[in-house]
Amino acid sequence: MDENGNDGNGQVKRGLKARHVSMIALGGCIGTGLFVASGSAISQAGPLGALTAYFFMGMMVYFLMTSLGEMATNMPISGSFAAYSAKYVDPALGFAMGWNYWFNWAITVAVDISTAALVMAFWLPNIPQWIWSAIALVIILSINAMSVRAFGETEFWMSLIKVVTIIIFLGVGCLTIFGIMGGHFIGLRNFSIKQAPFVGGFPAILSVFVVAGFSFQGTELVGITAGESQDPQHSVPKAINEVFWRIILFYILTIFVIAAIIPYTSHSLLGSSTTDIAISPFTLVFQRAGLAAAASIMNAVILTSVISSANSGMYASTRMLYSLSNSGYAPKRFGKTAANGIPYYALIATTVVSLLTFISSIAGPKIYMWLVAASGLTGFIAWFGIAISHYRFRRAFVKQGHDLKELKYHAKLFPFGPILCLILCILVIVGQNPSAFMHFDWTQILVTYISVPLVLVLYFGYKLKKHTKIIPLEKVDISPSHEEEDLSKLNDN
Template sequence: MSDTVIQSTSSSNALCTSQRPESKWQSFKDSFKPVVVDMSDVDPNLTEYERAAIRTSRSPLSKKLRGRHLQMIAIGGSIGTGLFVGSGGALRTGGPASLLIGWGIIGTMMYSTIQGLGELAVAFPISGGFNAYATRFLEPSIGFAVAWNYFMQFAVLLPLELVAASITIKFWNTTVNPDVWVLIFFLMVVAINLFGVKGYGESEFVFSIIKVIAVVGFIILGIVLIGGGGPQGQYVGDKYWHDPGAFANGFKGVCSVFVTAAFSFGGTEMIGLTAAETKEPHKTLPTAIKQVFWRITLFYIVSLIIISFLVPYNDTSLIGASSVDAVASPFVIAIKNGGVKGLPSVINVVILISVLSVGNTSVYATSRTMVALAEQNQAPKICGYVDRAGRPLVAIMITNVFGMIAFCAASEKQVEVFNWLLALSGLSSIFTWASINASHIRFRAALYHQNRGVDELSFVSQTGVWGSWYGLVMNALVLVAQFWIALFPIGSSPNASDFFMSYLGLPVILASWIGHKIWKKNFKVLLRSDEINIDAGRRDIDMDLLKQEIAEEKEVLASKPLYVKIYKWWC
């Protein structure tokens, strides 16, 4: 009997132990264990790329991004050194008219591109986003080349932004070794990303709010200064449009601005990467996609109009303006020229925050791209390691290794090193946007060929398939403009160094594309419309129910007042 009691007691203790909640430390340790995606129910007769499409749709990445995160990422996510600093170099080489023409045309191209991306992202909220769409709707070698080039772009951008942050600090302090600041900012970015996608979302939410407030404040101040309401009381008006003039280097100056404007919009497509980590993408993504229009109009075009009135293109402070020199920011120069004291430091704080924001985004972009590549068998499987907290740990660690290049900040060769690193992927954004446009066009072609329609889509691009054709053509024209500027640079004679510094990205992506074709022995140029699987991996696979929900939403909207319809269209 005693044995029975002992056994019963032992069982009871075991039960109590099994029911005892895990300690916080144990729970923390367990969060780093990998998540295995179950693919046992997938039809083995599917092609390799159809199975890859399903794997990307089942990615174990954490789905903790909320509507407010997406909206702020959409509005202020890519506002960074391209606008705050790079616009100074564009003003110097192109003049105020070129500045507005360049950003205006690239802005309309970006709006059309993001509309097409939104349609794809809502229908296919998969890891890797637009990089995976190129594989799925164009052909695998294009997807491979575009994705690795995109990875390289942001992997290089991380150390560049860390160095830019250390240079921005020189506005206040020039005695501390730049590597000290690089270390501080590097640890900050690493810590944010170890909190997972929620850490990224919350930090970008705060960063974006600060950037938006700063730009709106600058616009208000700029209007006052133009009207003569500044400390100096001098009416500025449009005098700089007449002296020194509207154009700095004629048509070539306009073409040079196209390239800088395209760089400043880099990261706008990031909203497509967030789809896989959004809880209800069909509800939150459309609003975020529409708000890109307001970012382009208000935060880029309006602020640059203010700059064009306050800073002449021959201002000596713009000489030597580069993507890492915050002192040459036209925003800072405009405030200084207006006689306002103290605010230049505030703008530099905003530039510093923008730099850190881009560095933070770089880790997010590269890690998610690498996971998608691993899920598509285009990168080592270990790169697709995602833990129970939804963090792609291995991909984050690899990205952070690239970040250590930033410790060359104290070296005399830092500018030369980064110029060549950037040259490797300098055209990456153009290729990425072109692939998004082409993917959307091919998706619509597959729908038409398979007798399907847009009535089964939760979100339809407001610019339609013609918007994607416009975006594709504009991206091609930017490549042509960049080729011309690379071959015949402004202010110097043709030389091999300047050409490859500007156009090295093209042979790199061609080598990636050809290399993948040889590796996979796949020499197909483009998938046929009937080869494109438009159902594999879709979350909304019950088409009848989906069409009914869409019809009900349209019916409800039709009953609303006109102002509500207008608001819903734009917001």
């Protein structure tokens, strides 16, 4: 280790194995959005309405992942989104995307440790919730401080728990549909009751796009891990190629089973967007099948999911701050690494922000609400940045006379993929709360959309200060050989 605390070259270590990357890609898209909020999607849009929304959102996420895979295998770096936006579009966009993503996950860690306390209250309601939140934060900080392999192993096993739960759920659900469990045949009759299979038309499907979009957020973590993967040219494409089938299996089939067993008119589904584990659609299906301990089992799984989300959030935000430092967008101190390859200053800074956000949830609920609102759309904004970066990367690659065979991984159906992602991201962002505009409710508009002007302020503020311009395609640096610290040179252009 040198005098600055680096491990010899100031770089994070490539400690993630292929199985870690694969499971992180899978675990990133399985969370409380599927375990708890999926029921509200069915109640809003009906069985086929929810399936339609999840299918199109899943297709968008798949194309987004292939776009990310093409760039990540060409230039595998830790905290890649800001770097790709800076290299392929505009340094100002890299600055805005990076700080946007870091802020999003730093706030999400605080939200998740608060949620972990709510989940623990299911078993131990008399213990103060802040104690459970403090324990969760210490556990997450410890895992991220040890090594990237410790993070990878933890995520592997927590993701495996979620995967096994869904597989068991699908098996129990199918047996229940055919009457083998639960005592009577259900079939597809819930697909045709009242207004089913479609309820509420396109506006309802659009509202479910929002729910589905939040459910899928986290899949882009595989791009963050590329810089610490032992073999990114192999592990990243493998993980991404598996995402499509996993989305079909773990989302489409899950929504189908829930919709078949529980009618969209069920009052339990209407409340399933809350943290009440007793009305999780998974719990309801297990109870229909006659499993008495369903609530406790699902509570344990959801606790695992929440801890996994916070763990991933701490990792993602730390690596993004590290990347911002090496790109010249954040103080150099955050780019220092310890002997084990962990960017400890970035980890401490992220922990402090998460802790302050959590404290505000106790001392100042209004401040906490605004912080959470400010991070609400940042995931979709990050996806927008990935899509436009890939579109520009591929166009620059061809314009500069390169053969696509030179790429280690090819994104599917270019340019359809990134264009579809751009359109759906804009649609979801605009469709967050259209009724607020209809009623000119400026408070709701600000709470819902505050992350959009924040990103615009970051983008144009940096642009005006550094006088950056959108990089012409013929001058875009598509070389895979440049390390991420070279990105700071873009600030001088």
